[in-house]
Amino acid sequence: MAPSIASAVTLAALLSPAIPNILAFAQLTAGCTTNSFTIPSWLIEDFESSGTTVRFQALNRATNTSTQLSCQTSGNTWQTCTATGNDSSPLLASVRLEAAVARLRINETWVCSDLTPSRPLNFAAQGEGSLPITCNADACTPSSADPILIKSVLSSPFPLSPSAVPGPSGHDKNGCTAGSRTPSWEVFSTQLNLRNVSGRIEGGNAFIQLRNTITDYRASCFGTLTGTAPATMQCSAQSAGRPRAPKYNINTVLTFSPGSFVLSVNETWFCDDANPAQPIEIFGVGTARLPLECSAVGETTTYCAGDPATFSGRLISEKPIPPFSLGDPLPTAPSCTISSVVAPSYRFSDFETIVTSGSSLGSIRFGIELNTGAAFTGYPSTFFRSGVPVSVTEGGSTAWYPCVLESVGEQNLTPTACAFRYDAATQSLALSADWKCNDLDASRPVAFTGDLRTTVPSLTCSTAAGRTQCATAPGQAWAANVTSVYWGN
Numbered sequence: 001m002a003p004s005i006a007s008a009v010t011l012a013a014l015l016s017p018a019i020p021n022i023l024a025f026a027q028l029t030a031g032c033t034t035n036s037f038t039i040p041s042w043l044i045e046d047f048e049s050s051g052t053t054v055r056f057q058a059l060n061r062a063t064n065t066s067t068q069l070s071c072q073t074s075g076n077t078w079q080t081c082t083a084t085g086n087d088s089s090p091l092l093a094s095v096r097l098e099a100a101v102a103r104l105r106i107n108e109t110w111v112c113s114d115l116t117p118s119r120p121l122n123f124a125a126q127g128e129g130s131l132p133i134t135c136n137a138d139a140c141t142p143s144s145a146d147p148i149l150i151k152s153v154l155s156s157p158f159p160l161s162p163s164a165v166p167g168p169s170g171h172d173k174n175g176c177t178a179g180s181r182t183p184s185w186e187v188f189s190t191q192l193n194l195r196n197v198s199g200r201i202e203g204g205n206a207f208i209q210l211r212n213t214i215t216d217y218r219a220s221c222f223g224t225l226t227g228t229a230p231a232t233m234q235c236s237a238q239s240a241g242r243p244r245a246p247k248y249n250i251n252t253v254l255t256f257s258p259g260s261f262v263l264s265v266n267e268t269w270f271c272d273d274a275n276p277a278q279p280i281e282i283f284g285v286g287t288a289r290l291p292l293e294c295s296a297v298g299e300t301t302t303y304c305a306g307d308p309a310t311f312s313g314r315l316i317s318e319k320p321i322p323p324f325s326l327g328d329p330l331p332t333a334p335s336c337t338i339s340s341v342v343a344p345s346y347r348f349s350d351f352e353t354i355v356t357s358g359s360s361l362g363s364i365r366f367g368i369e370l371n372t373g374a375a376f377t378g379y380p381s382t383f384f385r386s387g388v389p390v391s392v393t394e395g396g397s398t399a400w401y402p403c404v405l406e407s408v409g410e411q412n413l414t415p416t417a418c419a420f421r422y423d424a425a426t427q428s429l430a431l432s433a434d435w436k437c438n439d440l441d442a443s444r445p446v447a448f449t450g451d452l453r454t455t456v457p458s459l460t461c462s463t464a465a466g467r468t469q470c471a472t473a474p475g476q477a478w479a480a481n482v483t484s485v486y487w488g489n
């Protein structure tokens with residue numbers, strides 16, 4: 001392979017995939033509320049059936065509470081189950097035995113107050129699933145000892161079925177679990193720029209791309225080299241898609257020695273192809289000496305590259321992770337829906353009023369964005385309206401004006417409609433807004449409506465050519481909580 005020259009510019013371009021800041025996907029502490037909105041479901045365990053009695057255990061995955069149920073079956077009809085020892089159980093189930101499956105229906109209501117201590121949220125969920133069974137004359141046994149997963153649809157606080165999120169790359173690829181016992185990697189691209197002063201390697205950088213041959217996961221790694229000491233390289237997924245929330249993420253660490261061209265890989269990946277009820281996290285390592293060809297490009301620079309090379313590694317350990325967890329929707333922040341239910345607030349910025357002398361009415365403009373607890377995007381939407389009272393002498397206004405959208409920043413965080421009232425004397429701004437969230441269930445957006453009041457921070461006014469402009473400081477943003485929130489689909 002003829003080495004070609006990779007400049008710092010191309011390396012940087014290769015290394016800055018167009019992905020949003022990973023911090024924006026920081027994981028919320030998965031508590032009752034977050035789990036209820038993302039993984040409302042039950043695990044059915046310990047199913048047994050003998051004579052006309054069926055018993056099983058239903059574990060609510062959102063609340064981590066388990067209910068023991070028993071039912072009397074009768075022919076091929078739906079029968080109600082009762083919670084053992086509890087007549088007032090909020091979990092209702094019914095069962096129907098067929099030749100090779102037990103069909104189950106579950107309803108449950110529960111309350112979460114972890115994120116809203118003063119305003120507990122009521123959840124209600126319904127789900128249906130079936131469990132393969134093998135029956136003889138008087139007993140049926142489950143075909144597998146594994147739990148089954150019954151996903152639910154929420155009906156309260158509003159109808160929602162959280163969308164699934166693709167699991168970590170390759171987790172369900174045929175052979176993932178078995179093949180991971182003998183891992184191997186293909187290094188399919190290597191580029192080194194070495195500062196080589198009279199045979200002494202004094203620094204440089206390395207860009208290495210490799211593929212896990214079991215999962216097909218591709219990582220792009222970059223490292224700055226100092227002398228011949230082994231350097232740790234930063235790796236990221238080589239995919240154009242939106243990154244997963246930081247849970248069950250594939251992690252790759254490379255160490256590269258510029259003196260010997262020896263590469264060590266330490267990777268963590270996931271498999272559940274063998275059985276989604278028994279997913280595993282896998283830790284593997286490998287070491288290889290890369291076959292590189294180098295050539296001098298100038299007095300003190302050596303460029304090295306190599307043909308693709310495959311090397312085998314070894315499995316360090318594998319660790320079970322909770323049943324079905326690789327296919328779960330992920331609890332993430334910011335979530336438009338969860339923020340809007342828990343503590344809705346809007347961030348304002350770029351407030352400005354303009355009035356011309358001799359006129360009693362002027363114009364008002366402000367930037368706005370739903371606050372999801374993440375950093376301000378820097379792209380608020382702006383609303384603008386002219387013909388409204390904005391001068392102090394005009395006094396307080398009691399009129400409401402519909403907002404007019406001037407420019408859209410982040411569409412998902414922009415009110416779909418609003419009305420405002422501004423009192424210039426007190427700099428008090430009131431807003432009544434409607435907005436929608438579809439981050440958890442794209443097919444069923446949740447509509448919210450609420451009111452807020454805020455005092456615009458200090459304004460700096462200037463008059464030129466008979467035109468008075470009053471504005472907040474550039475870049476200044478402030479938040480206001482939304483009250484009287486209503487929601488529905």
Ligand SMILES: *[C@@H]1O[C@H](CO)[C@@H](O)[C@H](O)[C@H]1NC(C)=O
Nearest residue numbers: 030059061063064065066322
């Ligand atoms: C769920 O409950 C079980 C038993 O009550 C407990 O051992 C486990 O740690 C709990 N899991 C979580 C995530 O709280």
Ligand SMILES: *[C@@H]1O[C@H](CO)[C@@H](O)[C@H](O)[C@H]1NC(C)=O
Nearest residue numbers: 083085086087088089090091
């Ligand atoms: C029965 O269910 C109710 C409602 O969830 C609960 O408050 C109570 O503690 C349960 N009783 C028993 C004995 O499990």
Ligand SMILES: *[C@@H]1O[C@H](CO)[C@@H](O)[C@H](O)[C@H]1NC(C)=O
Nearest residue numbers: 080092093094105106107126
């Ligand atoms: C669950 O609720 C639905 C709707 O509220 C109802 O039609 C169904 O009969 C209930 N199922 C059980 C097992 O209680």
Ligand SMILES: *[C@@H]1O[C@H](CO)[C@@H](O)[C@H](O)[C@H]1NC(C)=O
Nearest residue numbers: 194196197198199200294302
């Ligand atoms: C560094 O440059 C010297 C010539 O000055 C050359 O012999 C040597 O192979 C180069 N080192 C590497 C790692 O390419």
Ligand SMILES: *[C@@H]1O[C@H](CO)[C@@H](O)[C@H](O)[C@H]1NC(C)=O
Nearest residue numbers: 251253266267268283285316
């Ligand atoms: C591989 O990385 C893990 C952490 O991701 C670390 O605990 C382990 O010691 C590393 N193994 C080797 C051989 O470097």
Ligand SMILES: *[C@@H]1O[C@H](CO)[C@@H](O)[C@H](O)[C@H]1NC(C)=O
Nearest residue numbers: 342343344345479480481482
């Ligand atoms: C806005 O809501 C947050 C979170 O609920 C709360 O901590 C804060 O005190 C509220 N701010 C005002 C001005 O009410």
